Amino acid sequence: MSEDDLFNDRIEHLIDELKELKIDINKAKTKRQTDNIINGIIAKKFENVIVMLGAGASTSAGIPDFRSPGGLYDQLRDAGINQGETVFDLKYFQKDPSLFYRFAAMLLPDITKFQPTITHKFVKKLNDRGVLLRCYTQNIDSLEMHAGLPEEKVVYAHGNFNSFYCLKCGYKSELTDEMKATIQDKKIVKCPKDDSALKPSVVFFGENLPKRYHELSKPDFQKCDCLIVIGTSLKVYPFAGLVNDVKLYIPRLLVNREETGDFEFRKKNSRDIFIQGNCDDVCKKWLETLELE
Numbered sequence: 143m144s145e146d147d148l149f150n151d152r153i154e155h156l157i158d159e160l161k162e163l164k165i166d167i168n169k170a171k172t173k174r175q176t177d178n179i180i181n182g183i184i185a186k187k188f189e190n191v192i193v194m195l196g197a198g199a200s201t202s203a204g205i206p207d208f209r210s211p212g213g214l215y216d217q218l219r220d221a222g223i224n225q226g227e228t229v230f231d232l233k234y235f236q237k238d239p240s241l242f243y244r245f246a247a248m249l250l251p252d253i254t255k256f257q258p259t260i261t262h263k264f265v266k267k268l269n270d271r272g273v274l275l276r277c278y279t280q281n282i283d284s285l286e287m288h289a290g291l292p293e294e295k296v297v298y299a300h301g302n303f304n305s306f307y308c309l310k311c312g313y314k315s316e317l318t319d320e321m322k323a324t325i326q327d328k329k330i331v332k333c334p335k336d337d338s339a340l341k342p343s344v345v346f347f348g349e350n351l352p353k354r355y356h357e358l359s360k361p362d363f364q365k366c367d368c369l370i371v372i373g374t375s376l377k378v379y380p381f382a383g384l385v386n387d388v389k390l391y392i393p394r395l396l397v398n399r400e401e402t403g404d405f406e407f408r409k410k411n412s413r414d415i416f417i418q419g420n421c422d423d424v425c426k427k428w429l430e431t432l433e434l435e
């Protein structure tokens with residue numbers, strides 16, 4: 143080997159070492175920042191924590207998300223529906239509700255089938271410790287409620303299946319066992335008054351978000367002293383925009399399989415922290431730490 147070759151070899155080796163070191167430095171920084179947040183929660187330095195949840199919080203319960211490989215949009219594509227959003231489009235539903243009812247069973251909350259995940263239990267734990275200001279969820283599976291979070295602590299930003307209503311005559315009904323059976327049979331749930339399709343109180347594309355979301359989000363996000371965002375692609379607005387409604391110095395933590403959203407993880411001295419991975423694994427560690435205290 144010539145001297146030049148030896149030199150180049152050594153340089154490449156050094157570059158590799160530096161690259162590894164940089165990753166370790168980033169990991170250590172993320173761990174330190176995250177520990178600060180969990181310790182801050184334990185010490186009640188943070189008393190107004192907001193958790194924003196997405197479909198990733200429920201995937202381990204067996205409910206597919208929309209956009210992950212093998213998720214609902216992929217399954218719809220396999221069934222010949224290329225635009226997954228169509229199933230949840232208000233105008234399309236008014237034209238042809240059968241499309242929605244073909245797939246509704248996949249999302250219908252059935253507590254005997256779907257149980258709250260460790261992530262939901264972590265959010266409940268925050269509330270038990272008295273530091274949860276509110277949980278804003280995009281999920282329509284009501285697993286927050288089944289985890290034991292009180293109603294006033296949750297904003298179901300995209301509604302849920304708890305009630306149904308008629309778009310024509312305004313008839314309203316709670317979800318009954320009979321309606322559940324109809325949905326499981328992939329049939330349309332009909333209005334007993336005018337026989338048109340009943341729509342669940344799930345927010346479809348083209349619909350306004352619930353009044354409670356509009357009333358609470360502004361004051362809540364101004365009061366928030368720590369934001370934890372879990373299992374969401376942050377692709378759906380206005381929900382995704384909420385991350386920018388906290389004050390400029392408030393720490394924002396994202397736990398997700400991939401980086402997403404309007405954050406500045408790489409900026410020097412950034413308040414934003416990204417933890418890549420399975421949210422249940424991350425929340426399990428946090429839960430254990432909180433339970434030890």
Ligand code: CNA
Pocket residue numbers: 195196197198199200201202205206207208209210213214249280281282283284300373374375376377378397398399400402419420421422
């Ligand atoms: P999405 O667009 O499907 O994104 C989910 C995100 O979570 C992706 O970035 C995934 O990588 C990530 N993810 C999935 N599993 C995990 C996991 N175990 N750990 C960490 N990250 C994970 O879903 P969003 O919630 O962002 O989109 C909003 C839609 C999805 C809302 O309107 C919901 O109503 C709708 N949705 C809800 C449910 C439910 O209620 N469980 C299920 C499917 C879709």
